[in-house]
Amino acid sequence: MRIGQLARSVGVDTQTIRFYEREGLLPPPDRQDNGYRIYTERHVERLAFIRRCRILELSLAEIHELQRYQGAPHQPCRAINTLLDDQIAHVQSQITDLQVLEKQLVSLRASCNDDREIEACGVLEGLSEGSMQ
Amino acid sequence: MRIGQLARSVGVDTQTIRFYEREGLLPPPDRQDNGYRIYTERHVERLAFIRRCRILELSLAEIHELQRYQGAPHQPCRAINTLLDDQIAHVQSQITDLQVLEKQLVSLRASCNDDREIEACGVLEGLSEGSMQ
DNA sequence: TAAAACTATATAGTCACTATAAGGTCAATA
DNA sequence: TATTGACCTTATAGTGACTATATAGTTTTA
Numbered sequence: 001m002r003i004g005q006l007a008r009s010v011g012v013d014t015q016t017i018r019f020y021e022r023e024g025l026l027p028p029p030d031r032q033d034n035g036y037r038i039y040t041e042r043h044v045e046r047l048a049f050i051r052r053c054r055i056l057e058l059s060l061a062e063i064h065e066l067q068r069y070q071g072a073p074h075q076p077c078r079a080i081n082t083l084l085d086d087q088i089a090h091v092q093s094q095i096t097d098l099q100v101l102e103k104q105l106v107s108l109r110a111s112c113n114d115d116r117e118i119e120a121c122g123v124l125e126g127l128s129e130g131s132m133q
Numbered sequence: 134m135r136i137g138q139l140a141r142s143v144g145v146d147t148q149t150i151r152f153y154e155r156e157g158l159l160p161p162p163d164r165q166d167n168g169y170r171i172y173t174e175r176h177v178e179r180l181a182f183i184r185r186c187r188i189l190e191l192s193l194a195e196i197h198e199l200q201r202y203q204g205a206p207h208q209p210c211r212a213i214n215t216l217l218d219d220q221i222a223h224v225q226s227q228i229t230d231l232q233v234l235e236k237q238l239v240s241l242r243a244s245c246n247d248d249r250e251i252e253a254c255g256v257l258e259g260l261s262e263g264s265m266q
Numbered sequence: 267t268a269a270a271a272c273t274a275t276a277t278a279g280t281c282a283c284t285a286t287a288a289g290g291t292c293a294a295t296a
Numbered sequence: 297t298a299t300t301g302a303c304c305t306t307a308t309a310g311t312g313a314c315t316a317t318a319t320a321g322t323t324t325t326a
Contacts, residue, residue: 092235098231105221
């Protein structure tokens, strides 16, 4: 299949596919005489793998790492689980940070309604005078 | 004061200060004969305002917008509150997304322990076979 | 036959910095 | 006096994961 069909079947842009190839995440496929890339089922699977990892917000470097593990099937899988544990910890800390941020924003928002002049706006005041922790 | 002292007093890098100046967020200060920037208390306040906004994850464009409002003190402050409401909504949706992500990661992680070979690793299997929703 | 849909490469833009290079200025010290 | 070190200047490139644009060649469809 050509790049457009691969793109549609996995749900990514053709540009993204070429980008993954340049980055070494997707092996360079054979070419037709006219230079068009021709992909196989293997490529579909490989690209789908990448996308699933991206949905889980693994970085391209981490995906690269996972691909290296795939090439060494008889090694222990501890490193894979560590990678995932790190990602879980990272996501959890992001959630915590955002919850703090939300509280700050909501509290700032509560300091004003919509019927004032900017001069008297509690929000701008709060931001200007550093009444944040 | 010079750029280093401003940087220390607000807790940013000198590069970041010059960057904000280039971006139009911080007004260009006067210069000494040797070309060094000299800052006033006004600049300290202005920079601190920017940093407080950044802590709340407002974009530089949004901070720019807030600064424009500061120059029009007799306009209604509805737009400011809308900006904040949008930011709150954005943060809340990020939190929701990350919570879904965390569930997926934890569930994937539960499919393996550390004592297998990569070939049998439940994590890699889960990622490869698309057993995700 | 001509238009449309597709493919190719190369290059620049996004965001908010951060890093690096290459150099000028100033005060204190050897 | 020479030099070290801390500070300042500008310009340019890099980060991550794409996304957009420009330009051109090819295939398919009307």
